[in-house]
Amino acid sequence: MAEMNDLSFSVASIVEDVLQQHSSRSSDAGSLLVPRRVEESSLRRYEAAGWLRETIGVSGGRDFPAEPSEEDFRLGLRSGIVLCNVLNKVNPGSVSKVVEAPDDVADGAALCAFQYFENIRNFLVAIEEIGLPSFEASDMEKGGKSIRIVNCILALKSYSEWKLKGGTGPFRYGSNMKNNFGSRKPFLRKSSEPFMSSMSRTHPSNDQPDVGQEGDSRSINALVRSFISERKHEDIPSVVESVLLKVMEEVQQRLSLHNEMMKSSSKLISEDDSSYETVVQSQQCDVRQQEEAEENSPSQVEEEKIQRINSEHDEEQAILLNQQKHIQELKQTLYTTKTGMKLLQKKYQEDFLHLGTHLNGLAYAATGYKRVLEENRKLYNLVQDLKGNIRVYCRVRPFMPGQPTSLSTVENIEEGTITIRVPSKYGKEGHKPFMFNKVFGPSATQEEVFSDMQPLVRSVLDGYNVCIFAYGQTGSGKTFTMSGPKQLTEESLGVNYRALADLFLLSDQRKDTTSYEISVQMLEIYNEQVRDLLATDGQTKRLEIRNNSHNGINVPEANLVPVSSTADVIQLMDVGQMNRAVSSTAMNDRSSRSHSCVTVHVQGRDLTSGAILHGSMHLVDLAGSERVDKSEVTGDRLKEAQHINKSLSALGDVISSLSQKNSHVPYRNSKLTQLLQDSLGGSAKTLMFVHVSPEAETVGESISTLKFAERVASVELGAARVNKDNSEVKELKEQIANLKMALARKDNGNGSEAQPTPPPQNQRISRRRSLETPVFRPKLPTMANAPSNLKPQVMDLSGPEAFSDTASSRRHSLDLHELMKSSIPSWSRQTVDTKEEDREFKSGEWIDKHTELNQDDNLLSPDKFYPLQQSLNGGKQDFEVQSITDNESDGVASDCSDSDLMWRLNVQVNVPRVSNKQSSANPKPKKVKPKTTKVSETRSLIPSLIPAPSKRPPNTVTSQPQRPTRDGRRRLSLGK
Numbered sequence: 002m003a004e005m006n007d008l009s010f011s012v013a014s015i016v017e018d019v020l021q022q023h024s025s026r027s028s029d030a031g032s033l034l035v036p037r038r039v040e041e042s043s044l045r046r047y048e049a050a051g052w053l054r055e056t057i058g059v060s061g062g063r064d065f066p067a068e069p070s071e072e073d074f075r076l077g078l079r080s081g082i083v084l085c086n087v088l089n090k091v092n093p094g095s096v097s098k099v100v101e102a103p104d105d106v107a108d109g110a111a112l113c114a115f116q117y118f119e120n121i122r123n124f125l126v127a128i129e130e131i132g133l134p135s136f137e138a139s140d141m142e143k144g145g146k147s148i149r150i151v152n153c154i155l156a157l158k159s160y161s162e163w164k165l166k167g168g169t170g171p172f173r174y175g176s177n178m179k180n181n182f183g184s185r186k187p188f189l190r191k192s193s194e195p196f197m198s199s200m201s202r203t204h205p206s207n208d209q210p211d212v213g214q215e216g217d218s219r220s221i222n223a224l225v226r227s228f229i230s231e232r233k234h235e236d237i238p239s240v241v242e243s244v245l246l247k248v249m250e251e252v253q254q255r256l257s258l259h260n261e262m263m264k265s266s267s268k269l270i271s272e273d274d275s276s277y278e279t280v281v282q283s284q285q286c287d288v289r290q291q292e293e294a295e296e297n298s299p300s301q302v303e304e305e306k307i308q309r310i311n312s313e314h315d316e317e318q319a320i321l322l323n324q325q326k327h328i329q330e331l332k333q334t335l336y337t338t339k340t341g342m343k344l345l346q347k348k349y350q351e352d353f354l355h356l357g358t359h360l361n362g363l364a365y366a367a368t369g370y371k372r373v374l375e376e377n378r379k380l381y382n383l384v385q386d387l388k389g390n391i392r393v394y395c396r397v398r399p400f401m402p403g404q405p406t407s408l409s410t411v412e413n414i415e416e417g418t419i420t421i422r423v424p425s426k427y428g429k430e431g432h433k434p435f436m437f438n439k440v441f442g443p444s445a446t447q448e449e450v451f452s453d454m455q456p457l458v459r460s461v462l463d464g465y466n467v468c469i470f471a472y473g474q475t476g477s478g479k480t481f482t483m484s485g486p487k488q489l490t491e492e493s494l495g496v497n498y499r500a501l502a503d504l505f506l507l508s509d510q511r512k513d514t515t516s517y518e519i520s521v522q523m524l525e526i527y528n529e530q531v532r533d534l535l536a537t538d539g540q541t542k543r544l545e546i547r548n549n550s551h552n553g554i555n556v557p558e559a560n561l562v563p564v565s566s567t568a569d570v571i572q573l574m575d576v577g578q579m580n581r582a583v584s585s586t587a588m589n590d591r592s593s594r595s596h597s598c599v600t601v602h603v604q605g606r607d608l609t610s611g612a613i614l615h616g617s618m619h620l621v622d623l624a625g626s627e628r629v630d631k632s633e634v635t636g637d638r639l640k641e642a643q644h645i646n647k648s649l650s651a652l653g654d655v656i657s658s659l660s661q662k663n664s665h666v667p668y669r670n671s672k673l674t675q676l677l678q679d680s681l682g683g684s685a686k687t688l689m690f691v692h693v694s695p696e697a698e699t700v701g702e703s704i705s706t707l708k709f710a711e712r713v714a715s716v717e718l719g720a721a722r723v724n725k726d727n728s729e730v731k732e733l734k735e736q737i738a739n740l741k742m743a744l745a746r747k748d749n750g751n752g753s754e755a756q757p758t759p760p761p762q763n764q765r766i767s768r769r770r771s772l773e774t775p776v777f778r779p780k781l782p783t784m785a786n787a788p789s790n791l792k793p794q795v796m797d798l799s800g801p802e803a804f805s806d807t808a809s810s811r812r813h814s815l816d817l818h819e820l821m822k823s824s825i826p827s828w829s830r831q832t833v834d835t836k837e838e839d840r841e842f843k844s845g846e847w848i849d850k851h852t853e854l855n856q857d858d859n860l861l862s863p864d865k866f867y868p869l870q871q872s873l874n875g876g877k878q879d880f881e882v883q884s885i886t887d888n889e890s891d892g893v894a895s896d897c898s899d900s901d902l903m904w905r906l907n908v909q910v911n912v913p914r915v916s917n918k919q920s921s922a923n924p925k926p927k928k929v930k931p932k933t934t935k936v937s938e939t940r941s942l943i944p945s946l947i948p949a950p951s952k953r954p955p956n957t958v959t960s961q962p963q964r965p966t967r968d969g970r971r972r973l974s975l976g977k
């Protein structure tokens with residue numbers, strides 16, 4: 002674009018020059034304009050030179066002429082030094098470097114190309130930058146061209162003046178210009194490559210004519226048109242020709258100039274090339290690198306990216322592989338574990354199965370063991386039944402609520418064994434174990450107690466006679482066991498209620514096969530008088546006991562009340578309890594001084610065979626067995642105590658007698674034994690409940706009680722039998738009747754004839770006779786028929802048939818019997834004449850055995866045998882108590898010798914006194930005068946069961962040897 006301007010500008014200047022020449026030539030023809038223009042031009046030149054001289058003074062070592070010719074003016078400015086200096090003066094720094102001319106250069110000589118171009122060019126560039134009218138550098142080289150140089154200098158002058166006047170901002174030069182050239186676009190600063198500029202000027206681009214060129218063309222057109230319009234037609238071709246020639250010259254000049262400049266510039270370029278090239282090369286290198294970087298960067302980034310991605314991918318792949326490997330391993334482990342688990346499961350299953358089988362086996366074994374145990378128990382019971390032993394259960398009462406819990410006398414309770422802590426005051430301190438069929442501790446419940454005796458109770462329904470009696474000192478819990486506490490609850494119901502309830506239950510279960518009728522009697526024996534506790538008329542009628550009743554009802558006059566539910570029983574018991582004689586004692590407010598007996602009669606009829614069986618059960622709550630201090634009780638109480646002792650003594654006698662297999666058992670010694678007759682023998686099952694208090698102060702009584710109970714436990718009564726009247730019995734009965742009739746006939750016919758030997762058949766019958774029992778067929782009333790609130794119906798159940806002696810039907814255990822016999826002292830084995838006994842029993846007379854004992858040769862003084870009593874009395878103890886040795890303590894009671902036991906337990910021997918004079922119709926107790934000192938106390942019955950000592954105890958005062966009692970007295974003892 003700059004080159005285009007330069008070219009157009011040159012063309013314009015040429016045209017202008019040519020036109021000026023033509024003008025001047027044409028003016029030569031007589032025009033007045035030429036001298037005025039020349040003059041004007043000179044004035045301007047002078048002005049310019051004057052301003053230059055004024056501004057710089059000296060230029061290049063010589064004074065610049067004040068009024069120079071055009072040639073001088075041109076030559077003076079040709080080096081460009083004056084111009085550059087002037088410009089730097091006006092506008093300091095506009096030309097940074099002014100090349101000074103050598104001194105030897107002559108005026109008009111050609112300057113070196115470098116100087117020529119450098120100063121002029123820099124000047125022109127600076128002028129153009131300021132915006133002043135410029136000129137061509139070539140104007141300096143030829144004449145007639147100074148007008149533009151002058152214009153430029155005067156413009157610079159104006160600019161200087163404007164600046165001096167403080168002008169700021171862009172300078173506007175126009176008003177000083179006399180033609181339109183001043184409106185040309187300013188020169189561009191020449192670069193240091195003049196060659197390139199020249200070349201570009203020679204090859205202007207026609208494609209993109211710029212605004213400047215158009216402007217120049219318009220100026221030229223206007224100039225040419227104004228010039229032509231002033232000329233004649235014939236002058237125009239010459240003008241055109243001269244213009245063209247001038248243009249041709251100009252072109253040739255410039256070409257040669259360009260060539261020169263090219264040559265000189267090539268040198269400069271080659272000089273600067275090293276650094277330049279290096280820079281260029283480095284730049285090129287940089288550019289290349291940059292290009293390469295640019296070219297390469299995407300790929301590198303991509304590559305990097307790819308590499309990164311690849312590496313990441315590789316890593317991921319590695320991780321993936323690793324994980325896959327892990328997964329594989331885990332799978333493998335899982336598989337192994339699963340397999341292991343399966344194996345284990347299988348193994349466990351097998352084990353479980355094995356275990357199950359084993360457990361089953363064990364369970365079976367356990368069941369078997371349990372069964373065996375049960376069987377053993379049953380067998381044991383069966384053996385007991387067969388042996389006919391009395392079963393003895395022991396129960397320990399707990400300490401009463403509110404009672405100071407001292408050390409219990411019961412040291413230990415194990416299955417069947419109770420160990421009593423024996424304090425020193427009863428001899429040598431130690432432990433004494435006692436063995437029973439069962440021992441219940443203080444925590445035993447009523448239910449537990451009953452469950453153990455349930456089979457016994459149930460056997461009533463099978464036709465057995467059962468006797469359960471509670472024995473123990475006052476307050477030891479007899480009534481609690483048999484009836485329950487005062488305030489009854491379902492749990493605290495005693496044996497009486499539970500037994501009946503169980504019978505109801507069982508009878509109901511068996512109702513399809515057997516029809517049962519259950520009825521109850523409730524009796525009391527108080528002061529040896531039998532009273533009906535179910536009597537509602539308030540009368541205390543003395544009732545008779547008849548043991549000849551074939552139906553098992555021994556007190557036919559007493560109310561027999563049928564019961565069918567527990568409610569009935571409770572109602573009955575309430576009435577019975579109310580009627581029971583209860584009086585308070587020092588030991589127990591509610592202590593009963595009488596024996597109470599609930600008798601349950603059961604009749605069962607087999608619905609298929611029609612066989613009838615009957616059973617009875619006596620549930621006896623005995624009166625307290627403790628020794629009674631005479632000083633404490635007197636009068637009625639003493640009498641009560643004596644009666645109680647008598648009846649308990651008689652009970653001991655019966656048991657003792659039964660144990661000795663005596664042909665005669667003194668049932669009739671007391672109302673109690675009389676009442677229980679059919680339940681205390683070979684045909685019955687007997688259970689004695691011995692009760693023990695835990696208090697230390699009662700240990701003496703407890704030991705006595707337990708001794709007694711242990712001795713009872715060893716008694717063998719014989720096997721129990723069922724009271725069943727079956728067809729065989731009937732047949733036998735008929736045979737007996739026939740035989741009797743036959744005998745009678747024979748007796749009538751041949752009275753002196755000797756009694757024939759009974760045929761074998763008879764022998765069989767007589768043996769079987771023992772099995773024969775009277776059939777009990779009570780016509781049981783219903784509760785609806787009972788009088789008053791209870792409505793018990795009194796029935797006369799006395800039968801005509803004589804009661805067969807159960808004693809005769811006892812099964813004798815010969816071995817044991819013999820064994821016992823051998824161990825019993827000869828005197829104790831002596832029995833009282835049966836007839837005498839019977840007479841005595843029939844009369845119902847009783848003798849205070851204790852009193853009798855004291856009459857008996859002073860053998861056993863009470864003072865000797867009741868150390869406790871002695872201490873209670875504060876009496877002097879004139880005997881030595883044989884203490885319980887360790888050896889004795891260790892052994893069971895049954896192993897103790899009779900003498901030891903007797904000695905230790907202060908044995909008394911009860912001797913019934915036989916009196917032939919007594920009649921049963923009017924029994925009167927015959928008082929016997931004691932031979933010895935007055936007895937100060939009544940005593941426990943326990944000694945009555947203990948055999949007499951085989952030898953005299955040490956330190957006894959008795960000098961006479963022990964012998965069988967005289968005068969019909971006998972000493973009963975439980976033989977070993």
Ligand SMILES: Nc1ncnc2c1ncn2[C@@H]1O[C@H](COP(=O)(O)OP(=O)(O)OP(=O)(O)O)[C@@H](O)[C@H]1O
Nearest residue numbers: 398475476477478479480481486589591592593625
């Ligand atoms: N096993 C027991 N558990 C809880 N309390 C009992 C137990 N045995 C007895 N008792 C209580 O002890 C007290 C005396 O008992 P119980 O009246 O039965 O004695 P007992 O031997 O019948 O006396 P008695 O000879 O004077 O009739 C009562 O208050 C009773 O409730």
